[in-house]
Amino acid sequence: MTDKQDSLDSLLQAVQSNQLSISEAKTKLSHYDELGFAKIDLHRRQRQGFPEVIFGEGKTTSQIIDIISTLLVHDEVVLVTRVDHDKAQDIIAKYSHLEYHETARIICTPINNISKSKYYTSIICAGTSDLPVAEEAAVTAEVMGIHVKRFYDVGVSGIHRLFSHIEAIRQGKVSIVVAGMEGALSSVVSGLVDHPVYSVPTSIGYGANLEGVTTLLSMVNSCAPGTSVLNIDNGFGGGYNAAMIIKMIEAY
Template identity: 80%
Template sequence: MTEQYDTLEHVLRAVHANTLSVDEAKAQLNHYDELGFAKIDLHRTQRQGFPEVIFGEGKTKEQLDEIVHALIKHDEIVLITRINQEKADSITAKYCHLEYHETAHIVSTPIKHIPKTKHYASIICAGTSDLPVAEEAAVTAEVMGIQVQRFYDVGVSGIHRLFAHIEAIRQSNVSVVVAGMEGALSSVVAGLVDHPVYAVPTSIGYGANLQGVTTLLSMVNSCAPGTSVLNIDNGFGGGYNAAMIIKMIEAH
């Protein structure tokens, strides 16, 4: 695998020192891989610390195949979100080293092959119906190299279940709280910890829940400081933001 250089000067010095060929330098200086229907961002890792993530919903099996091929060709970690079983089976049949996380609806580079951080993120889920969103957050963070601890089915209707795990949650450096209905769990957690909390509203609830709009507005109006709110069902965003916090901590 060709060493990656983080600045233009480093690339030019490597070519001058004959440690990098002209063709390899051209490949590293290319900003994207043109597929016609998509342009694969090849500098995302250098800019943001993680490769481009593929949103699987709405893409055909053939398009996903070409995108995955491009990522693998450039030695990038693969993370495809919102992918159904049929498309996942098509991808993993051709790229057998990739794995499908059924509950999270994610195809990724095997998590066990990715080194993990010392610090960890807590992924906290109110109810079993919220699990797909919580697992999207947890798997996203794990693929990004973050150690994760899961605390599931600890919603406010049986709040003693949360308190049984509160010390372990307090030991983490960031929490992602996934909840539907009235979304009260994020405010409860934020009032008990001294680290950032990312609240992810889900579309789980009865009619007046309005497919998650009620939960979203409840979380946005939280009286607990330290809470940031993601979009409805955006487990990926919660996991990604948590990963950025942990990476910042471990970089210093």
């Protein structure tokens, strides 16, 4: 029996036992919740395995609060990306049971409350300046129930730092490589492991880096097979994709 069928059976049993009204059941069965400024996709988890994620940048505090409220009504995991410090303080004041990860700029369901996968993804970060993107990837994967191991400040200018961790990296099922400048770390890691590598270029670098465009093109042109490249600064995408692969592995 699928999770979707289990959920539907539980809902019908709750109506039958008068634990849930018909109107409440209809609300839970709706495909989306209309908020005026947004239509919240309530069936995302059934289709893709994880609820709708809130992109916080550009949204007001009140809009984010309203969307979180809808997700909580439907007992969904909360993941809000790209939330600055000031906005986060107001949101956490409203929902004190959520937590804010400042480096990642993420508000989410407490990570310790989420059971983790058997296998892990490695988050490999070239330098300290790349940490916000690396942490966005790491926290995203953790909220999605994935065991994460972090290997930070192991860029190619001191490549011996990477080699001291390579056996642990190889034992993971997916690697996410986060790097700026010329993005060389991505090709190095891809040539040393036997699993998929998601490369995330960052906008960190001097003028000719072109705010990450140089890094992006370098990663796209990698000679190492098994590499997939995300958009500039898209740590969320790296974490999400890695989580999907590990969930798929553990389903079989």
